[in-house]
Amino acid sequence: MGGVDLVSGAVQYVKPDASTLLNRKAYTNEDLRASHLKRTNPKMYKDMLEEGYIKGVNEDRPAVISVNTLIASLAVNEFLARVHPFRYFNNSDVAVVRFNLSDLDIEYQADTSPTCPILSKEVGRGDTWPLLGILNE
Structure with missing residues (x-):
């Protein structure tokens, strides 16, 4: 019939030497x-x-567009919460913000994933050539 079953999305906050989207x-x-x-x-x-x-x-x-705008807005607010802390709890408790418009629900989750063993060896290397040691032909 082509109906909508679910309207949801997530914003993931990642930082150096922590978990990655692959770990999560x-x-x-x-x-x-x-x-x-x-x-x-x-x-x-x-x-x-x-x-x-x-x-x-x-x-x-x-x-x-309305769902994409909501996700973008949540991402900007995640950035602002870290630059100008305004939450009643620690930003370290927020790694993922998920929303579900079907249930009208927004939830957050702390980062419980381990540090990424694949990328952790690249932390602090800065701008390198070739990028991540990968040569594209």
């Missing part, structure tokens, strides 16, 4: 591989998707 399972390596393949080789992506070798990206997620 915001995405997986498989998601990255599929996204890269879709961008670089659409035919192979389609073939592998049809054969079940990769999971497809849900294409029925419409870009909705």
Whole structure:
């Protein structure tokens, strides 16, 4: 029928030498591989998707300006809360802010994920060439 089942989103606050979006399972390596393949080789992506070798990206997620604006506003307010603390609790208790407009709910979550072992060795290196030691040909 094409109805809307859920309207939700999240803002993730990340900082150096802490957890990453990968640690927090915001995405997986498989998601990255599929996204890269879709961008670089659409035919192979389609073939592998049809054969079940990769999971497809849900294409029925419409870009909705009001929801995107809400997410952007929450992100700006996360930045402002850290520059000019205004909360009644510590900012360190907030790593993720999630909202669900279907239930009219906003919740926050502390960072409970470990420091990322993949990127922690790059902390403090500054601007380097090649970026993250990866050469693109």
